[in-house]
Amino acid sequence: MIYDVSIWAIIIFVTFVAAVLGLSFFFARKTKSASGYYAAGGNIHWGVNGIAFAGDYLSAASFLGICGMIAFSGYDGFLYSIGYLAGWVVALFLVAEPLKRLGKYTFTDALDARFNSKAIKLTASISTLVVSVFYLIPQMVGAGDLVVPLLGLPHYAGVLIVGSIVILIVATAGMTSTTYVQFIKGALLIFFSVILTVYIINNGFNLNPGADYHNFVKTGVVFEDGKIIAVSDSTYTLGETATIEDKYTFVSLEKEGVTRWFKLSGDSTILEEMLSVSLLDNGTKLYNGEPKSAGKFFQVGHLSKIVVDGVEVEKTGPLGPFEFLSSLEDTEVVRFTKKEIPQANTTVWYQTHTPGADMIKPGLLLKISKDSGATFWSRLNFLSLMLALFLGTSALPHILIRYYTVASQRAARKSTILAIASIGFFYILTLYMGLGAAVNGVLDVESSNMSGPLLAKYFGIGLFSIISAIAFATVLGTVSGLIVASSGAIAHDFMDKFLNMKMDDRRKVKAGKLAAFGVGIFAIVLGILFKGMNVSFLVGLAFAVAASANLPSILFLLFWEKTTAKGIAWSIVTGILSSVTLILFSPTMYEKYGLPPSSALFPIDNPGIISIPLATIVLVVVSLLSQNDNKKKVENYHHD
């Protein structure tokens, strides 16, 4: 996609990022101790911490990923919103206060508080690192996507910019800076999302998203002996015909030296224009038959029918929030579905006419009904995803460390409730923003992640600039939090506690900053490699790894007296290995390797349904087998 770069967008963006950096340097001067670096000295106000929780949690996955997934696949994207929020219930009711009572700086400290076990120190620090890296990938991918329309830079440049700024932020200030950045960003994100939602419902539905929206060509076909021999529009010359999966017929037509691809309709009467990217033998890529610079690779997503009171209309006018959802049922949404034509080295996105009612119920992405072709495995995938989302939140190290930044258990609880309220409110808005993007011609088929910001652009360049700057700061803040958690795992848990390097406070902070630098570089590389994937999908995987590796240990430590250090360590190892292995053999990863997804060894994308119970069973069995170890429990652990 080629975007017009606005100077205002650049000015607002640079100002915002400069303000974030200024704030970081300001707090950097105040952060000298290890407790200040890793836990903000434990003296952040619960209100600030609550919104900062929201800032941490409403990462690229929420704003960029969920909005994009809803825009492309309707309600299935909203399932992520529901699951992400439900996960906070586990965090609030089961984990927040007990963990606050146990911990010092990191998740590892909390797990190890009763045992003083080398095995826990090692496995929990590795787990923190693995989960954080899984969570870092989508943030970096989102950052790369954002700079393309905002600054007109390539994807990798965005990843490099975020990586460099975050390394600078974290290497200077640590948790205090991260908290205040997240607080400001979280509040701004929610405020401007409300504004965007008001624009969306006030705009209502319209058959014509804008004056410059591309008018997709339709033409009749002439058949002879079951083969297409000509098209009704005589200005086109018939090119090649390709049949994919025995049910899709794609035809290339040439006009004035430009070749474009069309799809034969279900009743075989007309050809509908598609979007296409073709790779020529000489390595050149053509977008809709022309070089990218020609700007013919259009933004898409529109309505083909609007019915009000039984009558087809051009537009609805302003709607109420609930009326917006019910009116969508009486529309037909044109989505764009991706297919490969291997024999022509071409990727196409064809028009899929979808009843509006299907956009606001599950089933377009996750196949769960018979009509949509559900199988045992597709249903298991749905179950696995909902399980991982529910159990993942309270096992995310960068969320867990925020419990240590407040002074008391009461403050930890209040922070969590404020976070739930603000995050829940934001997640309601994601449905409107996603659906708004789906029907207003703003979708970039190459990157679902940009749907939210591009929708803002539809309503004005000012709103786009602010929303994009906030989204970028979102990524900055989340990546900062993740890198603090990772550097804590390396410097504090691994070097100081596991290797027993006996570092003083100053050396501990220095080691943390060096570790942050290393993790930052690694994240940059991964962000470039995973370009093009939906960030919410990737975060769903991070949730599955977190829920498998960490949650059984946390819950059993808090609620089962017989839990042993060996049980925890083996559970963490099992959780990490099983979830990561299953992800590596999943259909989506096979697609990434260039192999057919249907040949994947593990037929579902989310591993939670296997790896979470497996890690739990291992914890119980190993704990029961190592009960003698519990006699060595640290005596100063105080039971409630």
Next chain:
Amino acid sequence: MHEPAVKMDADHAAAKKSKLGVILFLVYTLIYSGFVFIGLMYPEVMGMHIIGRQNVAIVYGFGLIFLAIVMGFIYNWICTRYEDEATANEKEKQK
């Protein structure tokens, strides 16, 4: 050994709060499971209108989000009461 980053007062209401948390967690889990169960076993129900012209997916989905917020406030209100009662009892004992 591992001391908390901030010195905290003893929490005499921890056991009661923990029990309340488990009960509320189980209630929410049951309702969340109901949503997943419908999606899994009766996906066509998700599209049925339930309140006005809003379908089950919208009402149940929004409901789960609002319920989490409401239960959070209830939990905080009861926990604060437990804590105040426990603190008052402790002071009473010290007298």
